[in-house]
Amino acid sequence: MSARVEQLEFQAEARQLLELLVHSVYSDKDSFLRELISNASDALDKLRLETMRNKDLTADTSDLHIDIEVAHAPRTLTVRDNGIGMTHDEVVDLIGTLAKSGTAQLRQQLREAKNSAASEELIGQFGVGFYSTFMVADRVELLTRKAGESGATRWVSSGDGTYTIESVDDAPQGTTVTLHLKPEDVEDQLHDYTAQWKIRELVKKYSDFIAWPIRMQVEQRTPATEDGGADNVSVETQTLNSMKALWAKPKDEVSEQEYHEFYKHIAHAWDDPLTVISMKGEGTFEYQALLFIPSHAPFDLFTRDAGTGVQLYIRRVFVMGDCDELMPRYLRFVKGVVDAQGMSLNVSREILQQDRQVTAIRRRLTKKILSTIADLQSGKPEDYSTFWTQFGAVLKEGLMSDPDNQDTLLRVSSFSSTQSDDELTTLAEYVERMKDGQEQIFYATGPSRDQLLKSPHLEAFRAKGYEVLLLTDPVDEIWVGSVPEFDGKPLQSVAKGEVDLDSDADRADHEAEREAEQQEFADLLAWLTETLGDHVSEVRLSHRLTESPACLITPSFGITPALARMYRASGQVIPTGKRILELNPKHSLVTGLREAHAAEADVPEANMHRLAETAELLYGTALLAEGEVPEDPAKFAGLLADRLARTV
Ligand code: ADP
Ligand code: MG
DSSP: OOOOEEEEEOOHHHHHHHHHHHTOOOSOTTHHHHHHHHHHHHHHHHHHHHHHHOTTOOOOOTTOOEEEEEETTTTEEEEEEOSSOOOHHHIIIIISSOOSTTHHHHHHHHHHOOSHHHHHHHHHHHOOGGGGGGGTEEEEEEEEEOTTOSOEEEEEEOSSSEEEEEEESOOOSEEEEEEEEOOOOTTOGGGOTTOHHHHHHHHHHHHTTOSSOEEEEEEEEEOOOTTOOOOEEEEEEEEOOOOOOGGGSOGGGSOHHHHHHHHHHHHTOSSOOSEEEEEEEOSSSOEEEEEEEOSSOOTTTTSTTOOOEEEEEETTEEEESSOGGGSOGGGTTOEEEEEESSSOTTOOHHHHHHOHHHHHHHHHHHHHHHHHHHHHHHHOHHHHHHHHHHHHHHHTTHHHHOGGGHHHHHHHOOEEETTEEEEEEOHHHHHHHOOTTOOSEEEEEOSOHHHHHTOGGGHHHHHTTOOOEEEOSHHHHHHTTTOOEETTEEEEETTBSOOOOOOHHHHHHHHHHHHHHHHHHHHHHHHHHHHTTTTEEEEEEOSSOSSSSEEEEBOTTSOOHHHHHHHHHTTOOOOOOOEEEEEOTTSHHHHHHHHHHHHHTTSOHHHHHHHHHHHHHHHHHHHHHTTOOOSSHHHHHHHHHHHHHTTO
16 A cells, blocks of 8 residues: 555644643643553543444454553653554544534633633643643654554644644554653653653553553663673563552542542543542442542533433443433533443443433432532532532532432522622521511522612512522523422512512501502503503502512413523424513602503593503513513614603
């Protein structure tokens, strides 16, 4: 086969990232080796899985392992695996592009990062996988042959924006990565990656738990014998890692650092996890689990296909990544490993979905994770707060999808409220602060805290000193509908149904006044209900407004406009339910309208037309005040401009 060398460009994002790495002062350069070993280990796992699934695959699986080789001159470091390998196109796809989700955000943030410390932190948060090799090498060569195929591919790059790729006739099965290391830094002997002791140290530190042997040819020097002569040098192959599955070891035999390195391997992460959860199930369904709550949310947490991060092992053998069956969707941020004893090695997703053991394990893991979160909440407030900022919005999905754990989820959740500008509150704390006679937990939903604080719906609550929860995550619109109460206290939206904040004593005092108002406004309300009939189901007097003239209310069992929008965005057909327009009988616009209406009741059409326009304007401003847009913005703007023109 004639070797044709093609020169290709890295995809733009990859190019920028490389640029950064080549000049990086990233302090943790050692991590490149962890990344190479992690990739090699994944490739071996994949090959074993593939041979289990595909009996026709002709691949050699007799001695799956990883080899490391170093040379002082020329200064090279080689990591070789005999795993799954890559085809020509896979090399272009997987190595030539940054396939990782969230790369666009990474690029954006790198651009915005003002200094090198900030970009380093980003690298640490994102992880740069294979590209990390360019922190230590000025040329990287990758030779790979996909298991079962005969042709191989050589890829070479200096990290300068382009790479070459060529097809070659033959290569060992799997992947060999050779780093041509940057010139020796005599000042920095600690980072000499051609030193065997250094490699040994790094493997121990970062990759000891890797399930495949990591081997190196080691020179053994035995001193010369009494009668003179040179030392004896022999070469032997050593396995550098213990290969012990961390999850199988007793907790007190594993250091925090070991747990963290393991997390980085399985989660493809570069930063430390927030917490480590190690657990064991005995009895009918025996299993071991080692789970991690990360300290940063991935960028694709909310995209639909974001898989869960839990790997399934069966009796120490990796059988499946992203095992969704082991973790409810709302805990998809949890990473880790579950090793089950009593399952068949060639288990399929279809079987898993119906497996009683899997269901039982999922239930146990869920409970344990929730209790860990509760422990953070009570014992490590800072970690809890990090957790909540990163994952709170996902966790709340469980309020709808996991009724069995709803109460626990409510207890570990926290919310913004009118009580404090910067601190969140739990429901238990809210209940503790409830006013005498207050029977409901009040909440408002909307796009932002600021907007909610200015909403007319909140006026009476503020005036009377009632605390209101301010719920601003999209998911809040949905779960509030499936949580009837907390601690026996019903949840009540400030924008739904009837609100009467008067105490019994006040109510008696106000009754006569209200009745009089009701009569006074009866004609106007009837006329408005008819005039605005296309927009609202009813116009009535309000007891929740103190400053604004009007606001719109969703009927007790109706769905809010925001929720309707979300359903529509997800393709569901939702009828437009009409809302109720509530008027503030004390506002001068409303009293003025009443007087004008009473005066005009019997006179010509044209004047009623003008009043109808005022009604439209009143309705439109109520929409604006809650952040909605009038159905016909141009018409509303026209009416308003016309009216203003007469008053300037
Ligand atoms: P990640 O491991 O997080 O996916 P990397 O940058 O480390 O990101 O690797 C990119 C991809 O390249 C891997 O997902 C894998 O598909 C492929 N790859 C890297 N190294 C190897 C290898 N030794 N054998 C087979 N495939 C590899
Ligand atoms: Mg990797």
